[in-house]
Amino acid sequence: MGGKRHLLSEDVLKLQDFQQRKLAVAHLVTGSKGNYFELFNEKLKKNELILKDELKLLFHLCQSADDMGTVRDAIYRYHEENRNLVFGEYRFGPIFMRLCYELGLEELAAATITDKTIRGFFNDSTSFNIAIDMLFTKGYYEEALGVAKEMKTQGVSFNKDTFTLASGACYKLNTPESLRICETLIEEGETKGYAIPRHAYCFAVTLALRQNNIEKAQSFYSHIVIPDSRVCQNLKISVLAMSGDIFDAISILYAAILPKSPVFVKKLEFSQEVVDLLLLRSLDGPHKARIEQVVSELEQAGQVTKRTLDEMLCRTPTGKRKPIIMEQRKTSRRTLRPLQSTLVSE
Numbered sequence: 001m002g003g004k005r006h007l008l009s010e011d012v013l014k015l016q017d018f019q020q021r022k023l024a025v026a027h028l029v030t031g032s033k034g035n036y037f038e039l040f041n042e043k044l045k046k047n048e049l050i051l052k053d054e055l056k057l058l059f060h061l062c063q064s065a066d067d068m069g070t071v072r073d074a075i076y077r078y079h080e081e082n083r084n085l086v087f088g089e090y091r092f093g094p095i096f097m098r099l100c101y102e103l104g105l106e107e108l109a110a111a112t113i114t115d116k117t118i119r120g121f122f123n124d125s126t127s128f129n130i131a132i133d134m135l136f137t138k139g140y141y142e143e144a145l146g147v148a149k150e151m152k153t154q155g156v157s158f159n160k161d162t163f164t165l166a167s168g169a170c171y172k173l174n175t176p177e178s179l180r181i182c183e184t185l186i187e188e189g190e191t192k193g194y195a196i197p198r199h200a201y202c203f204a205v206t207l208a209l210r211q212n213n214i215e216k217a218q219s220f221y222s223h224i225v226i227p228d229s230r231v232c233q234n235l236k237i238s239v240l241a242m243s244g245d246i247f248d249a250i251s252i253l254y255a256a257i258l259p260k261s262p263v264f265v266k267k268l269e270f271s272q273e274v275v276d277l278l279l280l281r282s283l284d285g286p287h288k289a290r291i292e293q294v295v296s297e298l299e300q301a302g303q304v305t306k307r308t309l310d311e312m313l314c315r316t317p318t319g320k321r322k323p324i325i326m327e328q329r330k331t332s333r334r335t336l337r338p339l340q341s342t343l344v345s346e
Helices: 015-028 033-045 052-061 065-081 092-103 106-113 125-137 141-153 160-173 176-191 198-210 214-222 230-243 246-256 272-281 288-300 309-313 341-345
Strands: none
Touching: 015 052, 015 092, 033 052, 033 065, 052 065, 052 092, 065 092, 065 106, 092 106, 092 125, 106 125, 106 141, 125 141, 125 160, 141 160, 160 176, 160 198, 176 198, 176 214, 198 214, 198 230, 198 309, 214 230, 230 246, 230 272, 230 309, 246 272, 246 288, 272 288
16 A cells, blocks of 8 residues: 555645745845844743744744754743633644644654643644644554544544545554544544545545455445545445445446547546456356456556556545636737727726
């Protein structure tokens, strides 16, 4: 299971926006970054009051792991001084996590967000989700579940990203215990009325299949409201193959064949891993010849891919697409002179 791409979209991570702001701040205070950190360390030694804007600037000037030592000390002091105050709309938690993400400090992120002495500073789901995603990306699945557990302990509400990340960590661990945790997580979410995302169910289905718990895999799959995605169809074939419903699996494969469709028509692809599983389960059975035929037709149509289920599952989501805003033309392309107001209005 080699897929380790992050499971959060850029809409949530916002690393690019954060890095652009850092560049802008660095441009404004060129040459004074070192002095600022020296002065800030002096403030910490003298136990002087840390202001919000000072802490903001510190975050945006941070460039290294050494700088993060000062930043971490600063947030502990700031939290101690403002523990009983409402911070308002500005949240430092996600920014701290983005800094850790940028600098590859996932262990520091996990240790800080689970530290009881700073409890309440990370009071939002975004901070926890970024930390879990960071650990997932580096392959620290046990630690990722530990952060999710701490999130629950602190009473921070789970959202759709949390369910996806936690289910993904359980899937990667691939143990009977992780299946139990995944099942409990999803059942509690359903009981509380949360909308469990399809991606989380897909992780749960695959985990159950790999633990040879066909009944549980079927149960998870039945909760997927719209199973029309590529990964869902591949999982459907896997569930049917594992449960012995070979005829139904063949029907799905035949229905997916699009031999003469235009190039722009998106074809449903099946993983070679899934196809091989179906072939294996049909050995010496009455449907072997039909399966070989339909697989051959799918291969000729370019609908069998080398991508594994793991690669399909551990994908980086695209996030929300930004609307394309057509800029209104104000000058003539021929004369380069300003257009008349009436023409602009048209």
